[in-house]
Amino acid sequence: MTAAESRLTNAAATDVAGTDTAVTDTAGTDALRARIAVLDSCALSDALDTLGLTGATTGIRALWPVTEPVVGTVRTVRAGPRRDGQPAAHIAASAVEDSGPGQVLVIANDGRLDVSCWGGILALAATRRGIGGVVIDGACRDIAESESLGFPVFGRAVVPVSARGRIVQLGMDERIEVAGNPVDSGDWIVADRNGVVFVPAAEAERVVALAERIVRREEDMAEAVRAGQPVGQVMHDSRFPSVEEAE
């Protein structure tokens, strides 16, 4: 997103939600966002692999046929079982209220499939805030409502069972674990038709630079196949650089 687009999106979110989203995108963040937006989760996963970094997940995918990739910075939510009988705020409600354009909510619920931790009302509120999507290490419900809003939802399953009375928000902007990967608020996320990849904020520049090289190499490989080179030759291990060469 360019600075101008970001300002426009923020202005739109302020109009519809009637509140200030308090999202401040620096020029550097915008430039990185634009570079990440033209990569996909596979190229980023390959770059993470090459650099020996974690961040690629498996088992989490779009829960309606989302076509546009979701790219943004993470806001973490740690979910867990409700321990007392007191009335509590609904899971993720405060995270929705505190997030905005360019951000993606990531909810860690230990991969649980027996209870939702996201639904249609939350998706409606998130849409009004201009939030880019939600990624859940667990399940959601009301998926038709999210789809009709065009609000991207990634997770492990869709179930009818409500979070209400079962799951609460234990923390926000804390380090969480998603499919075995440590994830912090401010990390980058790409969620697309291949799955979900996180890029640690501190490593983003070099991961993105390497992913860009990997995309160029894949273009050359595709060109070689089109030119009639045997795929066994084109895809031979010897054609892939070691970590040292990749740096």
Ligand SMILES: O=C([O-])CC(=O)C(=O)O
């Ligand atoms: O209770 C839940 O699991 C969430 C829900 O239905 C909603 O946000 O509409």
Ligand SMILES: [Mg+2]
């Ligand atoms: Mg609902």
